[in-house]
Amino acid sequence: MEPDSNTLRPGPPPIPGDQSGLDMPTAVPDAADEDNTREKIGVARASGIIALGNITSRVLGLVREIILSHLFGAGIAVDAFKIAIIVPRSLYDLLIGGHVNSALIPVMSDYANRQDRRELWELVNALLGIVLIGLLGLVLTLELLAEPIVRLVASEEASSQTLREATDLLRITAPALLFLSLFAVLSGLLYALKRFTLPAFGASVFNLMIVTITLLFADEIGITAAALGWLVGAVVQVGIQLPQLRHARILPRFRGVLKHPGVRTIGLLYAPVMFSLSLDVLINRPFSYNLASRTGEGNISYMDWATTLIQFPHGLVATAISIAVLPTLSQQASASKETNLGAYKDTLSFGLRLATVLILPATVGLMVLATPVVALIFEHGAFTASDTEVTTQALRLYLVGLPFATIDLLLVFAFYARQDTVTPALIGLLALIAYMITAVALLPYVGFLSLMIADSVKHILHSSISGWLLWRRVGGLRGQALLTTGIKTLAAALVMGAFTAAALYGLSQIVSAATLPGELIHVIGAGGSGVAVFLAAGYWLRIRELHWAIGFFRQRLTRT
Numbered sequence: 255m256e257p258d259s260n261t262l263r264p265g266p267p268p269i270p271g272d273q274s275g276l277d278m279p280t281a282v283p284d285a286a287d288e289d290n291t292r293e294k295i296g297v298a299r300a301s302g303i304i305a306l307g308n309i310t311s312r313v314l315g316l317v318r319e320i321i322l323s324h325l326f327g328a329g330i331a332v333d334a335f336k337i338a339i340i341v342p343r344s345l346y347d348l349l350i351g352g353h354v355n356s357a358l359i360p361v362m363s364d365y366a367n368r369q370d371r372r373e374l375w376e377l378v379n380a381l382l383g384i385v386l387i388g389l390l391g392l393v394l395t396l397e398l399l400a401e402p403i404v405r406l407v408a409s410e411e412a413s414s415q416t417l418r419e420a421t422d423l424l425r426i427t428a429p430a431l432l433f434l435s436l437f438a439v440l441s442g443l444l445y446a447l448k449r450f451t452l453p454a455f456g457a458s459v460f461n462l463m464i465v466t467i468t469l470l471f472a473d474e475i476g477i478t479a480a481a482l483g484w485l486v487g488a489v490v491q492v493g494i495q496l497p498q499l500r501h502a503r504i505l506p507r508f509r510g511v512l513k514h515p516g517v518r519t520i521g522l523l524y525a526p527v528m529f530s531l532s533l534d535v536l537i538n539r540p541f542s543y544n545l546a547s548r549t550g551e552g553n554i555s556y557m558d559w560a561t562t563l564i565q566f567p568h569g570l571v572a573t574a575i576s577i578a579v580l581p582t583l584s585q586q587a588s589a590s591k592e593t594n595l596g597a598y599k600d601t602l603s604f605g606l607r608l609a610t611v612l613i614l615p616a617t618v619g620l621m622v623l624a625t626p627v628v629a630l631i632f633e634h635g636a637f638t639a640s641d642t643e644v645t646t647q648a649l650r651l652y653l654v655g656l657p658f659a660t661i662d663l664l665l666v667f668a669f670y671a672r673q674d675t676v677t678p679a680l681i682g683l684l685a686l687i688a689y690m691i692t693a694v695a696l697l698p699y700v701g702f703l704s705l706m707i708a709d710s711v712k713h714i715l716h717s718s719i720s721g722w723l724l725w726r727r728v729g730g731l732r733g734q735a736l737l738t739t740g741i742k743t744l745a746a747a748l749v750m751g752a753f754t755a756a757a758l759y760g761l762s763q764i765v766s767a768a769t770l771p772g773e774l775i776h777v778i779g780a781g782g783s784g785v786a787v788f789l790a791a792g793y794w795l796r797i798r799e800l801h802w803a804i805g806f807f808r809q810r811l812t813r814t
Contacts, residue, residue: 307454358442655710754784
């Protein structure tokens with residue numbers, strides 16, 4: 255049950271930037287305090303919007319995979335489709351996808367903070383011109399060389415029929431690369447202008463189009479419907495951004511675009527990020543999959559299933575808060591060149607505290623509920639109880655590193671906001687070396703589970719180095735109650751975990767988990783009661799972000 259509403263304060267308590275974890279007597283707020291409060295409300299609201307967009311996208315992505323498996327099964331059609339989308343998707347991730355958070359939003363936020371918005375429109379038009387020229391040429395290359403590209407990407411065991419079908423499908427999906435890239439530029443612009451709603455749901459619309467068109471036309475054109483949905487989804491994803499850009503002066507520019515100072519800055523910022531992405535694609539992924547495959551049949555699947563579950567809390571908390579806070583951090587970092595870092599440190603600390611308050615209970619709750627959650631989602635058909643046991647082990651080891659990965663993403667974005675992409679890239683290289691050494695060293699003792707342990711070690715090391723370096727560069731974050739918030743949240747989360755474990759045990763004595771309704775009752779009953787306990791414990795411990803969030807939503811509900 256939720257805390258008694260009579261114990262709630264009439265409104266959200268203030269969240270001062272440089273005070274201890276205790277609530278302080280309030281005074282008449284000045285303009286700076288009001289601006290600070292508005293920024294925090296904006297970050298919280300944007301985080302909620304982005305989190306909702308993330309979970310909607312992931313659910314629709316799961317629906318997409320279910321539909322493909324239901325309509326076509328595991329065979330030539332789906333294999334050909336997977337080959338046909340991996341090429342444009344990989345090129346997008348490498349050439350433009352990584353630009354959005356590391357370079358586009360920080361640089362565009364800097365331009366958006368200037369008095370003359372014409373400079374921002376000039377930058378955006380130059381970027382659109384580069385995308386149109388460069389990607390049109392790349393798409394044309396994919397169309398002309400589709401067959402040899404498919405043969406290069408596909409495995410040696412792929413049949414000739416799979417290769418032929420994949421070639422035809424690639425010629426349909428290739429143009430999506432252009433529209434995905436246009437969406438990246440436009441969504442980066444909207445995030446820089448702090449307009450979060452439409453870009454947050456871009457991926458949801460993309461997956462919805464694939465699902466819809468596949469269902470409508472699969473009977474007539476088979477797997478081609480899914481490829482067509484991929485292309486239409488990319489186009490519609492761009493189109494839905496336009497209502498929030500109706501007052502923008504958008505007209506792609508083609509002459510002299512590489513000389514634009516903003517374009518050069520984005521290129522310099524992205525070079526280290528591309529280096530990191532290349533390390534991940536060329537070294538980290540092959541290393542992990544190769545090691546997993548050597549340790550036994552099915553281990554790659556266990557790793558992927560556990561990773562899928564980890565991505566939900568990470569996307570809802572880390573990604574949502576980091577993207578929501580990035581435009582404000584970028585503008586404050588730019589302004590701090592002439593003034594001081596006070597506002598930047600306040601916003602960063604608020605994001606770190608908010609992430610801590612959300613990710614610690616999510617981690618503890620998923621740790622306790624790992625077995626019933628895995629069973630509920632996966633243990634059907636050929637997926638057995640022994641598969642659930644191994645996947646649960648992998649999941650729990652990944653969870654050790656989840657809080658550090660969440661904090662680390664915010665710290666990396668804090669570097670990006672200061673237009674520093676070199677430092678995170680170098681830290682990432684060091685963390686990758688530590689990951690590989692740990693995995694190989696532990697492999698003889700724990701088998702493929704060494705990969706999960708190594709992943710947690712990587713995140714702990716990366717976040718520790720990032721935090722230490724950022725602390726030195728900004729002059730510390732003293733007075734921001736980070737440690738106090740962490741200790742209180744951990745205490746509330748552990749109380750929640752103990753109660754959830756007890757509730758799960760009690761439910762198991764009453765309701766069997768052998769059926770789907772029983773699994774649902776175990777997960778929802780134990781998990782829901784745990785959330786209520788965390789809210790009560792956190793409110794009693796006076797966790798400021800929790801007080802503030804409850805008061806904020808209470809005010810919103812009262813107004814409606």
